[in-house]
Amino acid sequence: MRLVRFSVIGEGRDLPGPRGVQRVFWGIHEGDRVLELTQEPWEGIAEGKARYAPGEVKILPPADPGKIVLMGFNYKGHIEEMGYEYPSEPLIFLKAPSSVIPHGEAIILPPESERVDYEGELALVVGRRCRRVSRGDAPGVVLGCTILNDVTARDLQKKDVQFSRAKSFDTFCPLGPWIETEMDPLSVRITTVVNSRVRQDDHTSTMLFDPYAILEYVSAAMTLMPGDVIATGTPSGVGPLAHGDEVSVTVEGIGTLTNPVVREGM
Ligand code: MG
Numbered sequence: 001m002r003l004v005r006f007s008v009i010g011e012g013r014d015l016p017g018p019r020g021v022q023r024v025f026w027g028i029h030e031g032d033r034v035l036e037l038t039q040e041p042w043e044g045i046a047e048g049k050a051r052y053a054p055g056e057v058k059i060l061p062p063a064d065p066g067k068i069v070l071m072g073f074n075y076k077g078h079i080e081e082m083g084y085e086y087p088s089e090p091l092i093f094l095k096a097p098s099s100v101i102p103h104g105e106a107i108i109l110p111p112e113s114e115r116v117d118y119e120g121e122l123a124l125v126v127g128r129r130c131r132r133v134s135r136g137d138a139p140g141v142v143l144g145c146t147i148l149n150d151v152t153a154r155d156l157q158k159k160d161v162q163f164s165r166a167k168s169f170d171t172f173c174p175l176g177p178w179i180e181t182e183m184d185p186l187s188v189r190i191t192t193v194v195n196s197r198v199r200q201d202d203h204t205s206t207m208l209f210d211p212y213a214i215l216e217y218v219s220a221a222m223t224l225m226p227g228d229v230i231a232t233g234t235p236s237g238v239g240p241l242a243h244g245d246e247v248s249v250t251v252e253g254i255g256t257l258t259n260p261v262v263r264e265g266m
Contacts, residue, residue: 004062204232
């Protein structure tokens with residue numbers, strides 16, 4: 001099942017909520033239509049009556065995370081290309097939730113950086129509040145899997161030492177296009193394509209720490225909430241983005257997350 005978050009476009013159907021705030025819906029993306037859900041998916045999957053054609057909805061990021069936890073140096077090929085030793089335990093960091101954008105929206109290159117890289121990643125979306133989850137119990141707290149592009153100002157990451165600024169510029173977290181609830185993330189292919197050229201091509205089975213082991217490690221430190229996102233690291237082949245590029249990350253079993261790239265002010 002593909003779970004989508006969306007708003008309704010035009011024709012008097014873009015029902016504003018209280019104080020004119022855009023109304024957000026959850027749905028199931030099935031074939032060429034979107035079936036509306038009557039509640040958020042962590043409260044249970046309950047289908048409503050409304051059905052939409054894809055052109056009638058704007059796809060939003062498939063979560064509104066309170067926190068986005070990411071993993072550095074997890075694919076063996078990426079650790080080797082960076083010239084590091086394999087770490088003995090996961091290295092985690094956070095990305096600001098305000099950096100999240102949906103499938104299709106532009107990644108904006110800020111003037112503060114001269115080197116902004118793509119990082120295609122598989123991500124887990126947490127489905128319920130939990131703490132100290134064992135690796136074996138982790139699949140039970142995950143709503144499903146989605147795709148995340150961990151866009152990074154590489155020059156600022158090196159200069160600052162701390163990752164926070166380099167990882168958190170507005171638009172640096174493309175997420176989506178939806179959550180796939182029925183897939184095994186332990187053994188799927190992941191590819192990143194920039195302007196039709198394949199830049200990353202690997203398999204999640206080459207991770208040092210698998211997605212459920214990462215969730216165990218993260219949840220030992222912090223309570224995870226519904227909608228929190230855990231990204232699982234990027235394969236080898238990271239590289240820069242330029243104004244006018246289009247970057248697509250594909251994860252087998254989920255789909256493709258595509259975003260154009262523009263320089264700020266252009
Ligand atoms: Mg990353």
